[in-house]
Amino acid sequence: MSRSSISAIVADLLETGLVSETGAGDSSGGRRPIMLGFDDDAHAIVGVDMGATHIAVAVTDLRSQVKAWRSKIFDVREDPEGALSLMRGLIDGALIEASIDRERLVGIGIAVPSPVNPENPTVLSPLFVPKWKDLNIVEHLENIYRVPVGMDNDANLGALSEQWWGAGRDGRDLAYIKVATAVGAGLIINGDIYRGTTGIAGEIGHIPVDPSAGECVCGLTGCLNLRMGTEKLVQRAHDLRPEHPKSTLPRRGLTVSRLVEEACEGDRLARLIVEDAGRHLAIGVAAMLNLFNPAKVVFGGSLTRAGELLLRPLKDALGERSPSASVKQSQLVTSTLGIEGTARGAATLILRAALDDPTLFPTPLDVEVAAHTT
Amino acid sequence: MSRSSISAIVADLLETGLVSETGAGDSSGGRRPIMLGFDDDAHAIVGVDMGATHIAVAVTDLRSQVKAWRSKIFDVREDPEGALSLMRGLIDGALIEASIDRERLVGIGIAVPSPVNPENPTVLSPLFVPKWKDLNIVEHLENIYRVPVGMDNDANLGALSEQWWGAGRDGRDLAYIKVATAVGAGLIINGDIYRGTTGIAGEIGHIPVDPSAGECVCGLTGCLNLRMGTEKLVQRAHDLRPEHPKSTLPRRGLTVSRLVEEACEGDRLARLIVEDAGRHLAIGVAAMLNLFNPAKVVFGGSLTRAGELLLRPLKDALGERSPSASVKQSQLVTSTLGIEGTARGAATLILRAALDDPTLFPTPLDVEVAAHTT
DNA sequence: ACACTTTGTGCGACAGGCGAACAAAGAGAG
DNA sequence: CTCTCTTTGTTCGCCTGTCGCACAAAGTGT
Incomplete structure (x- = not known):
């Protein structure tokens, strides 16, 4: 220009x-x-990370710096009403902590553990979270806070977050793979979230990886989700526990965080499980690479704190000597944003909308004066 | 407007x-x-479909009507020089048949059975067709015909063709799956061909479908290509021939066309193979649907002339009662363009470029006069 | 002190698009 | 046949966004 x-x-x-x-x-x-x-600091944005078993809220500035953070374990799937009221409490608390008055709030973004249909972007998929049927989170929050509210799938917003603020800042095409209660992927194509026709794009969890894993709720056999979800990994640790008497893994109340910690400390059983997960994940990642051929793949979610312990067997399984250029040339890295990534992505959804249409920014008084004088 | x-x-x-x-x-x-x-008929375009074992040339008008058609079996992979000279002969013959003089020729598009890297779009991948290394088809044709020449992967151009002229005219997102010597997919995203970072996007043939199928050249185990290529299907017919004494399939010289014909006529062995292929293809298609979630999937290539014989077991294997919205809501159809689809897609590549930049159209005399008077 | 570079801004030109007004051509009622 | 109303196509002035150019402001280096 x-x-x-x-x-x-x-x-x-x-x-x-x-x-x-x-x-x-x-x-x-x-x-x-x-x-x-x-x-x-001219304005602030609220980002909500609503997981299957927790709610986290971030208040960010316009450069995605987290000004206040609230997080709480909660069984979101089973108690929608309770989740909504908890969410409101967390948002209010965080806004007060960050000293943000309503005039400076641009909007609220929400990440949800469900596909979001672009044609009807205010409700959750009843298939993924049945009890949330007919509950319109977006409208609910708009009525309370009187600001624009945006909603999208958590993996999509994780991908957005990595592209704007994290490991994916240097490319137009990026895949973000989230390993949590289930495995999901968010895809950035030509710099924008790709949602597909019904908003379900990126469902990497239903790629078939192991025919012996039984049948998935989706109707197919051996889906990745049957081998990779956090609950499956904990279950598997429990099943293999008798074969590893020396392991320091607890026999009860095992969490994925603990599993990752022990793997880093060198526990054989924990490592076995993480490495196994990496190998299974590789099959899904290979399919994704061959179909999408992104420049970079970012791994996020609790399991990825294992870092190279997870990525090394994954990369090995992908076959470094493979002639397939897509596999060979893709960079595989772990997220740099950690636990705040998803909520910051949710806030970024609003930031992006406001940058596209600056009238969405709340107008301070001096601007109105300037407008009158012209 | x-x-x-x-x-x-x-x-x-x-x-x-x-x-x-x-x-x-x-x-x-x-x-x-x-x-x-x-x-x-103001202008004409040449589209070349260069397969692994044939070359076909179409001269089309601006609405993709085929004005002349030439096709010949040839071992393209093994004899690049011969292929180029054959290609020139076919193009010249077709141009004469359609009475197109050079002034009316907009350009030449070529579909090749190899990924094409967007950063270097004039050469083939040495991994897929080793003997074509260092041979610049695009430059070669530009020097002969003195018109713009475009090149892309055959599955990508098949997808483009279906979107402009065939079964995919009504959507912005579309996947085209080509079952030929290998299996490949072309992806249309937001109305444009999606190539990925290195032009390899859509390599559906390397999705793992059957761990017992052995190792693929790509380094992974059980790739779809090991089960689905035309040569594999003919081989399988041969292997199973003894178990089906009543089959009317020839014991030697079987082609996929013949296999499809016999399947349509009701031959049990032929049907078995086609149905098996459908079930294997389903696993790859399921992965693609979950990742891409296109509104429509178009199947092309020689095998797809079997129509519902292929699609029925494929759809059954996808699980009609599946809760996965992407699988359920996608329309699966066979190509309506048949054998000419790829070459027409190659011509469409040029047409699209010219419509984007109308100066690419050869200027007739009266327009030049008009330009001078202004 | 002087020449030269870099940066920021005001002004006229120009292209693309829009709405209002108008002209051309037809339909339909009486 | 006349008059009114509708539809279609074009001309004109206006607005917006962008550009190039000239010029002023503020430096650097010899």
Whole structure:
């Protein structure tokens, strides 16, 4: 773009208060440039990560810095009403902690553990969370907070988060694979979330990986989800426990976090299970790579804290000497955003909408004055 | 768009000669409208379908009507030089048959049985067709014909063809699955061919479907290609022949076309093989549906002439009672374009480029005169 | 002190698109 | 046949966004 056009745009941005001049920069042989800064704290966004068994809330600034964080274990699937009221409590608490008044709140984004149909983006899939049928979370929050509310699948928002703020900042195509209660993938194509026709794209959990794993609820045999969900891994640890008397894994109350910790410490049984998971995951990842051929795959979710312990057997199983260019050339990395990734992605959904349509930003008073004088 | 803007655009189009007024239409209570027609025969395009074992050439008009068709069996993989000279002969013959002089030729599109890297779109993958290494088909044809030449993977162009002229005309997302010497898929996302980072997207042939099928050249175990390629199916017919003494399949020289014919006639062995293929294909298709969630899947290639004989077991294996919305809601159909689909897709590649940038259309004399007077 | 570079802005030009007004051509009622 | 209303196509002025150019402001280096 030409310098004159940029001048005009910058003038507009200065008026909105989103951008401000931050002083003079270093000269490169001539007049010193006026540096511009995005005013991160001009507005705030709420991101909600609603999992199957927890709710987390982040209040972020416009650069996705987390200003307040609330998280609580809760059986979301079984008690929708309770979940909604808990969510409200967490949001209110976080807003107060971050000292955000309603005028500065741009909107609320929610990540949900269910596909979201683009044609009807305010309700959850009754197949994945039956008790949430007929409950309109988006409308509910809009009525309470009177700001725009957006909702999408958690893996999609994890992918968005990695692309904007995490490991996927340098590419237009990216796959994010989330290993949690179930396995799901979020796909970024041409810089945008790809949802497919009915919003179900990325359901990597239903790729067949092991015919001996029995039948899946989806009707197919040997789905990845039958081998990879956190509950399955804990179950498997329990089943194999007798063969590993020396293992330090607890016989009861085992969680995936503990499993990962013990694997890092060197426990043989824990490592066996993590490595096994990596090998199973490889089959699904191989299918995804061959179909999608993304530049980068980011792994997120509780299990991926095992890092190379999970990725090494996965990469080995993918076959480093494979002639398949898609497998060979893809970078496989673990998430850099950790537990906050999904909620920040939910907030990013709102940020992106507002950047596309700046009228969504709440207008401060001085801008209204400026508008009147023209 | 407003009526005035359309007037301006139509005036431009009339000048190019691509569109002409075709008389008055029926009145709907007022002045009769001036009907416009695309001048299909204003220009012509050449589409080349270069398979592993054949070359076909179509000369099409601007509406993808085939004006001339040439096809010949040839071992393309083993004799690149011979293939190029054969290709030239077929193109010249077809151009003469359709009475197209060079001035009316927009360009030449080529479909190749190899991934094409978007960053280097003029050469083939040495992994798929080793002998074509260092041979630049695009440059070769540009030097001979002095027109723009485009190249892409055959499955991608099959998908493009189905979306523009065939079964996929009504959707922005579409998957085209080609069952030929190997299995490949072409993906249309947001109305455009999706190639992935290195042009290898859609390699459905390397999805794992059967661990007992042995190791694939790609390094993984049990790839779909090990069960589905035309050569594999013929081999399997041969292996099972002793168990089916009543079968009318020939013991030697069996082709897939013959196999499909016999299956349609009711031969048990032939049906068994086609149905088996459908069930294996289902596993790959299920993975693709869950990842991509397209509105429609179009099946093409020689095997798909078996129609419902292939699709019925495939659909059954996908599980009609499946709760997975992507599998349930996708329409699965066979190609309506048949053998000409790929070559027409290759021509469409050029057509699309020219419609995006109309200066690519060869300029007739009267337009140049008009340009001078302004 | 002077020439030269870099940066920011004001102004006229221009393309693309839009709505309003108008002209052309027809339908239908009386 | 006349008059009114509808539909279609075009012309004109307006607005927006972008660009190139000229010019001013503010540096660097000899």
